[in-house]
Amino acid sequence: MARHVHITGANRGIGLAIAQRFLAAGDAVSTIYIGDAPPEPIDGIVGDVRDSEAVNAAMDAFEAKHGPIDVLVANAGITKDGLLMRMTDEDFDAVIGVNLQGAFRCVRRASTSMMKKKSGRIILIGSVVGLMGNPGQVNYSSSKAALVGMARSITREIGSRGITANVIAPGFINTAMTAVLTEDVQKQYRDSIPARRFGEADEVAGAAFFLASDDAAYISGAVIPVDGGLGLGH
Ligand code: NDP
16 A cells, blocks of 8 residues: 655755655655755655744645655754864854754654544654764764664654654765865765765665565664675664
8 A cells, every 4th residue: 555755855965866766656755845845756845944933834734645654754954074172163053954853843743644544654754973983074964873763762762652763874875965175075985984885865865765664663772784794783
């Protein structure tokens, strides 16, 4: 049966690749995004994941069309890199706002539908740097590390209701987010990855599709790395 999969930021990058996996399986995909509209047949509404009212209203509208959300992928994320001593309050708060608070607002709304159905899959897109750390990313790595605590608390709180919550921790993936890195920095990163290459968005999508499948019903509170071995299990 077709599922209703809600993916934040499914208009491009990793979110779009995840959407395409579920669409290919015949599922309905909805998304909240900010910039360019997603391609058909993804059902999109412009909204900011930091805005609870916008999130709740969009999910109400999507559920009226596609039924209760079966799978939530909290994917929307930003970076605002800078060294600790020069990092502004604005840059710290903006990254925590989208990556952590935004994920919370979406999870809170989607979980109300999942609780009623007594089933659901929550997938949070973290990062390898959430557990490894990275210079220049105190804001970003803090926001991604917090998603691990979020998934584990959700697991303990509502795991008995047929709901799982997991984190996917991608390494360096070829998207707009990594395209902004200089060739030197990209080479430095590539040399540190055991697979010696960046990943593709579709490789992250494969992990998300698996976590939403029946085969993953007994996996919860886990961190699944998709990083070419960079984090070695972290
Ligand atoms: P992109 O920059 O390509 O896409 C980010 C997405 O997030 C866009 O769809 C964007 O929408 C959406 N978004 C940003 N802010 C908001 C907001 N306030 N409200 C709603 N949507 C928002 O990034 P990636 O595809 O590379 O990254 C996707 C996720 O994967 C992120 O959480 C990122 O941290 C994570 N990740 C990425 C890695 C990589 O190497 N690329 C590595 C590890 C983790 P819009 O286009 O409308 O602005």
